Amino acid sequence: MAETARAPLATAGITHQRVVFPEGLALDCGVVLRPLVVAYRTYGRLNDAKSNAILICHALTGDQYVAETHPVTGKPGWWTSMVGPGLPVDTDRFFVICANVLGGCMGSSGPREEMTDAEGRPQGRPWGMQFPPVTIRDMVRAQAKLLDRLGVPKLFSVIGGSMGGMQVLEWAALHPDRVFSAIPIATATHHSAQNIAFHEIGRQAINADPDFHGGEYWKHGVVPARGLAVARMTAHITYLSEEALTRKFGRRLRTGPMLTFSNDLFEVESYLQHQGSSFVQRFDANSYLSITRAMDYFDLAAEHGGSVAAAFRNTPVRFCVISFSSDWLFPTAMSREIVRALNAVAANVSFVEITSDKGHDAFLLDEPDLFRTVSGFLAGAAERWR
Amino acid sequence: MAETARAPLATAGITHQRVVFPEGLALDCGVVLRPLVVAYRTYGRLNDAKSNAILICHALTGDQYVAETHPVTGKPGWWTSMVGPGLPVDTDRFFVICANVLGGCMGSSGPREEMTDAEGRPQGRPWGMQFPPVTIRDMVRAQAKLLDRLGVPKLFSVIGGSMGGMQVLEWAALHPDRVFSAIPIATATHHSAQNIAFHEIGRQAINADPDFHGGEYWKHGVVPARGLAVARMTAHITYLSEEALTRKFGRRLRTGPMLTFSNDLFEVESYLQHQGSSFVQRFDANSYLSITRAMDYFDLAAEHGGSVAAAFRNTPVRFCVISFSSDWLFPTAMSREIVRALNAVAANVSFVEITSDKGHDAFLLDEPDLFRTVSGFLAGAAERWR
Numbered sequence: 121m122a123e124t125a126r127a128p129l130a131t132a133g134i135t136h137q138r139v140v141f142p143e144g145l146a147l148d149c150g151v152v153l154r155p156l157v158v159a160y161r162t163y164g165r166l167n168d169a170k171s172n173a174i175l176i177c178h179a180l181t182g183d184q185y186v187a188e189t190h191p192v193t194g195k196p197g198w199w200t201s202m203v204g205p206g207l208p209v210d211t212d213r214f215f216v217i218c219a220n221v222l223g224g225c226m227g228s229s230g231p232r233e234e235m236t237d238a239e240g241r242p243q244g245r246p247w248g249m250q251f252p253p254v255t256i257r258d259m260v261r262a263q264a265k266l267l268d269r270l271g272v273p274k275l276f277s278v279i280g281g282s283m284g285g286m287q288v289l290e291w292a293a294l295h296p297d298r299v300f301s302a303i304p305i306a307t308a309t310h311h312s313a314q315n316i317a318f319h320e321i322g323r324q325a326i327n328a329d330p331d332f333h334g335g336e337y338w339k340h341g342v343v344p345a346r347g348l349a350v351a352r353m354t355a356h357i358t359y360l361s362e363e364a365l366t367r368k369f370g371r372r373l374r375t376g377p378m379l380t381f382s383n384d385l386f387e388v389e390s391y392l393q394h395q396g397s398s399f400v401q402r403f404d405a406n407s408y409l410s411i412t413r414a415m416d417y418f419d420l421a422a423e424h425g426g427s428v429a430a431a432f433r434n435t436p437v438r439f440c441v442i443s444f445s446s447d448w449l450f451p452t453a454m455s456r457e458i459v460r461a462l463n464a465v466a467a468n469v470s471f472v473e474i475t476s477d478k479g480h481d482a483f484l485l486d487e488p489d490l491f492r493t494v495s496g497f498l499a500g501a502a503e504r505w506r
Numbered sequence: 507m508a509e510t511a512r513a514p515l516a517t518a519g520i521t522h523q524r525v526v527f528p529e530g531l532a533l534d535c536g537v538v539l540r541p542l543v544v545a546y547r548t549y550g551r552l553n554d555a556k557s558n559a560i561l562i563c564h565a566l567t568g569d570q571y572v573a574e575t576h577p578v579t580g581k582p583g584w585w586t587s588m589v590g591p592g593l594p595v596d597t598d599r600f601f602v603i604c605a606n607v608l609g610g611c612m613g614s615s616g617p618r619e620e621m622t623d624a625e626g627r628p629q630g631r632p633w634g635m636q637f638p639p640v641t642i643r644d645m646v647r648a649q650a651k652l653l654d655r656l657g658v659p660k661l662f663s664v665i666g667g668s669m670g671g672m673q674v675l676e677w678a679a680l681h682p683d684r685v686f687s688a689i690p691i692a693t694a695t696h697h698s699a700q701n702i703a704f705h706e707i708g709r710q711a712i713n714a715d716p717d718f719h720g721g722e723y724w725k726h727g728v729v730p731a732r733g734l735a736v737a738r739m740t741a742h743i744t745y746l747s748e749e750a751l752t753r754k755f756g757r758r759l760r761t762g763p764m765l766t767f768s769n770d771l772f773e774v775e776s777y778l779q780h781q782g783s784s785f786v787q788r789f790d791a792n793s794y795l796s797i798t799r800a801m802d803y804f805d806l807a808a809e810h811g812g813s814v815a816a817a818f819r820n821t822p823v824r825f826c827v828i829s830f831s832s833d834w835l836f837p838t839a840m841s842r843e844i845v846r847a848l849n850a851v852a853a854n855v856s857f858v859e860i861t862s863d864k865g866h867d868a869f870l871l872d873e874p875d876l877f878r879t880v881s882g883f884l885a886g887a888a889e890r891w892r
Binding site: 312313314317318320321324325327328329330346347349350353354357360362365366368392393396448 | 698699700703704706707710711713714715716732733735736739740743746748751752754778779782834
């Protein structure tokens with residue numbers, strides 16, 4: 121990874137499709153972020169009745185490039201198995217929108233963008249760690265402004281996994297009138313102590329990297345690649361089940377005989393090193409800090425007097441809650457908490473635990489049961505939509 | 507942690523009780539480590555029949571100071587609940603021995619000690635990363651030499667948890683004639699892909715610390731405190747169950763109101779920071795690398811033609827295998843593997859899964875069921891000992 125530590129950001133020079141809101145956005149922390157910029161991508165066409173819009177909410181390290189080649193990595197979009205022509209989220213039928221989250225690093229307002237003062241005047245430097253703290257609710261508010269601009273009064277559905285699922289829950293809680301159906305996948309109403317702890321390792325690793333320079337690494341023409349790579353490695357392990365990790369890497373030595381410790385890495389090690397190293401090419405460390413904080417502070421119950429059920433009282437939203445049996449980061453028990461709260465307010469909810477041994481990452485992978493569940497739920501919802 | 511980064515090693519100047527073996531030890535890697543130094547502590551007295559010796563094997567970050575004040579930290583020994591007068595491992599009855607493992611940093615041969623050449627001549631610098639790779643079996647061989655020196659032909663029992671348990675299994679496999687009974691606790695016959703991955707995060711974090719200087723940090727008067735702290739944090743999370751983490755820290759904010767992100771840490775974060783920071787005062791980074799490698803390479807089946815059972819064929823050793831229900835690092839399934847292998851060779855084995863919500867760390871904590879199991883097993887074994 122030493123080479124990447126001083127490599128220029130691969131994202132430099134890429135222009136993202138985006139909307140600028142000069143009036144800005146009032147954040148939960150009290151700051152008015154001015155202007156607000158929301159980068160986004162759409163797929164398919166909004167119909168005349170404006171009844172076919174689906175918002176996809178991305179996870180921690182995702183972005184708006186859901187179903188097309190990623191402009192930085194040149195790899196396929198992150199959900200090309202789910203979103204596209206003829207797929208469960210069928211872009212021949214639906215108008216699919218995905219926005220880069222607030223605090224992200226792919227064009228939306230975030231630590232990498234140019235800092236502004238209270239009147240929105242540019243300050244000639246990136247925000248870095250001066251970027252105001254944002255919440256999942258702030259992310260949803262920014263997306264709502266984007267929908268206004270795109271002329272979408274109400275979503276047929278809002279779908280997302282992991283942190284995307286947190287946004288789905290927040291959408292249903294904050295704008296029940298603008299959401300017909302919601303599919304929170306592999307998510308929770310709050311981050312557990314263990315989840316927070318794993319994030320904290322990543323944050324500490326970034327802070328410990330001398331190339332971090334207190335978040336002002338751009339001044340030095342570097343990125344805290346080593347710290348960010350350790351953060352990514354940690355997260356990546358939590359995304360895989362023990363079975364998936366063993367199946368992929370087991371204990372096969374990468375090369376040669378045992379016991380020349382410095383060269384013979386277990387395969388899992390070289391894989392994790394590769395993962396960490398490719399990640400730093402596309403992701404901003406300050407964004408990682410900002411977004412992990414937003415996840416850690418997410419607490420739907422706390423936002424509603426200590427009760428998740430209160431967040432959904434009288435909700436007209438139809439829910440399809442999905443979990444994966446081998447997900448230990450957002451285990452099925454956390455999905456059941458959501459379902460119990462929805463049941464407590466007599467909401468319309470179906471719940472599916474999908475048997476998979478792929479861990480949390482299953483929501484991004486080729487899981488036929490997931491595709492069947494999503495397309496079936498959307499088909500059922502479409503019959504009810506007026 | 508910034509202050510500790512440049513603090514001198516707190517262990518400087520401490521003299522450990524140790525034995526020097528000028529003839530050295532032939533390691534699994536082919537190197538003869540010359541001399542071999544084994545630092546150790548004993549408690550109680552060896553009886554005339556030499557039938558009351560118990561060897562305690564310590565875990566990754568443990569040491570020989572089992573049942574007395576630690577000379578570096580000033581805190582109580584790491585197993586004062588288990589080992590002492592009137593306790594399950596009763597020092598009024600037993601002669602208890604514990605040696606710092608090979609590769610450790612409390613006086614035994616390891617990366618922190620002075621490097622020697624093939625003839626055992628000191629080279630005027632610490633080993634650092636030049637210290638030859640060691641295995642769990644090498645650790646056991648070093649302990650066997652210590653027992654020879656102490657005049658202990660056969661152990662009444664060998665007891666250890668986690669990596670200590672790996673040594674217990676290796677003792678029974680390597681020297682079945684010198685072990686009357688064995689208590690492997692919260693351990694496994696090999697490290698899983700997930701366990702290796704978590705270790706790799708720690709190693710990467712240490713490598714990424716600029717104060718690591720390729721392992722030659724002593725030249726610069728520093729220690730890679732930040733990397734070592736991240737490594738410790740990662741490990742620490744794996745030692746606790748989700749329940750234990752939540753109970754201890756939950757989501758209570760340490761101070762003040764929400765959303766001043768840089769100051770308001772979740773309690774779990776400040777705790778992990780403290781853990782990481784105090785650890786770097788007493789532990790050597792190169793030792794951490796060396797010992798985690800030894801754990802990752804441990805594979806009892808691979809040492810015996812792919813079969814754990816083969817390691818214990820015709821074993822006369824009496825086993826008491828112990829696991830904890832909430833241990834997700836060395837889950838009960840791993841202990842069952844040990845038990846199945848022992849059953850397959852008709853060994854004398856009892857197995858206890860202790861119900862605990864404290865995770866892997868339970869073996870170090872106040873767990874009455876653990877104490878009852880160990881004292882009961884030792885009492886039964888004592889009746890059979892001749």
